[in-house]
Amino acid sequence: MLSLYIHTPFCDVKCDYCSFHVLPTKDLENEPALITEYVAALKKEISEWSSTIWKEEIKTIYFWWGTPTKLWTQNLIDIILLLDEKFDLEDLGELTIECNPEPPEQIYDLIKTLHKTLKKVPRIRLSVGIQTFDNDILKESGRQYNFNALTTFLRTLQKIKQYNVSYNLDFIAFGKWRTLRNGERELWRAAERDFLEWLIASQMADSFSAYTLELFPWSTWYNERIQQTDKMKDGHGLKQYGDDDEVYDEFNYYKELFLSYWYKRYELSNFALQWKSSVHNRAYWEMESYLWLWSWASSFINKNHKQFKGIADHLWVTTDIDTIAWMRWSNTKAIKKYLEWDYADTTSLIEMNAQDYLIEEFFLSLRTDSGISNLEKYQPVLVADYKNIVAQLSEQWFVETQRREDDQKLLLTDQWMDVYNEIITSLLEHI
Numbered sequence: 001m002l003s004l005y006i007h008t009p010f011c012d013v014k015c016d017y018c019s020f021h022v023l024p025t026k027d028l029e030n031e032p033a034l035i036t037e038y039v040a041a042l043k044k045e046i047s048e049w050s051s052t053i054w055k056e057e058i059k060t061i062y063f064w065w066g067t068p069t070k071l072w073t074q075n076l077i078d079i080i081l082l083l084d085e086k087f088d089l090e091d092l093g094e095l096t097i098e099c100n101p102e103p104p105e106q107i108y109d110l111i112k113t114l115h116k117t118l119k120k121v122p123r124i125r126l127s128v129g130i131q132t133f134d135n136d137i138l139k140e141s142g143r144q145y146n147f148n149a150l151t152t153f154l155r156t157l158q159k160i161k162q163y164n165v166s167y168n169l170d171f172i173a174f175g176k177w178r179t180l181r182n183g184e185r186e187l188w189r190a191a192e193r194d195f196l197e198w199l200i201a202s203q204m205a206d207s208f209s210a211y212t213l214e215l216f217p218w219s220t221w222y223n224e225r226i227q228q229t230d231k232m233k234d235g236h237g238l239k240q241y242g243d244d245d246e247v248y249d250e251f252n253y254y255k256e257l258f259l260s261y262w263y264k265r266y267e268l269s270n271f272a273l274q275w276k277s278s279v280h281n282r283a284y285w286e287m288e289s290y291l292w293l294w295s296w297a298s299s300f301i302n303k304n305h306k307q308f309k310g311i312a313d314h315l316w317v318t319t320d321i322d323t324i325a326w327m328r329w330s331n332t333k334a335i336k337k338y339l340e341w342d343y344a345d346t347t348s349l350i351e352m353n354a355q356d357y358l359i360e361e362f363f364l365s366l367r368t369d370s371g372i373s374n375l376e377k378y379q380p381v382l383v384a385d386y387k388n389i390v391a392q393l394s395e396q397w398f399v400e401t402q403r404r405e406d407d408q409k410l411l412l413t414d415q416w417m418d419v420y421n422e423i424i425t426s427l428l429e430h431i
Helices: 031-052 073-086 104-117 135-141 147-160 190-202 220-229 244-260 279-285 308-314 335-339 354-365 375-381 386-395 420-427
Strands: 002-008 058-065 094-099 124-131 165-173 207-212 264-267 270-272 290-293 298-302 326-330 350-352 399-404 407-412
Touching: 002 279, 031 073, 031 290, 031 308, 031 335, 058 073, 058 279, 073 104, 094 104, 094 279, 104 124, 104 147, 104 165, 124 135, 124 147, 147 190, 165 244, 190 244, 207 244, 244 264, 244 270, 264 279, 279 354, 298 308, 350 354, 354 375, 354 420, 375 407, 386 399, 386 420
Parallel strands: 002 058, 002 290, 058 094, 094 124, 124 165, 165 207
Antiparallel strands: 207 270, 264 270, 290 298, 298 326, 326 350, 399 407
């Protein structure tokens, strides 16, 4: 089976912390025409791929990147119906659409229309970018709503929830604390903290995501921080409000609330009620094959996928495919080229061998509550004394080890998930 990512590049505005390549449409005079052109190009790419992998079974569909609801409800429905025509959605496990809390009426209409049109889909997952309840951050970052609007929106979502609709709510730990006169620190106002606890306790959301703020190139805040500090810090960092400890303290505040109301941490940044974790996210972390459509899209095909040879031929792979464990490639980054239906970036193909596969499988699997099975399998890519390191971490309750006959399973405890990067660095010979 194959999972599909549908990259949607449009947003009303680009938030100041965002490093994604998106098209802010608020000031565009030709927004409707551009969206129509985008949908036409996307449909053409879908049809082209279907000629290579006709009636491929699709496990999940995920609309994300910018603001997919900018495409309008009917376009989303048309794209899904085309996917149903070209591929096999009979056993589709999950359809996810990312959205923002505005305009609220559009989101309400989308939920009702998806439920009415796609009754056979067992889970329609709406992933909503809440980000924070702090009005100052919302305003400074460019979000188009405030805390009062969020409370109304979320209470309405609770009322209109359908049996096959699942809600995921995204938050970001910005690390913005204030110090009270008595020296104690406080996150947000009391009303905002109380509403967050009510929201989590109500279990109207099936899952939550909580991320720590990391600023990357192409974001406004990243560039501002560089100018202020007069230095470049590649990759991430450059916190906008608090330092790393304050960002982590806010993340920990979310985490403890989630755990106290029966949400299980199933990945570093993701928490869900029982049986409600994202099917699509698990497919990604378990290195199942996925096809990512549109500009900037990066796809991944596992050697075990039944269409591996056909896809390799489609991508003009000339090397011996028996030596390839999996392949990753990207579409063009030039939007104009994509809209002219020139999708593929022929220079982007990466053919990975068995060792590369083991490395990626190790660090992705260890992010989740499934952990690593058969630890011995990864010996070729682990440091020489990995057994001693695992034993020490187990004694300190950073990891749990479970042995069944010859299979040693490695799981991170909640404590260790918070310092995941350190264990990966200590165990992997190469990253």
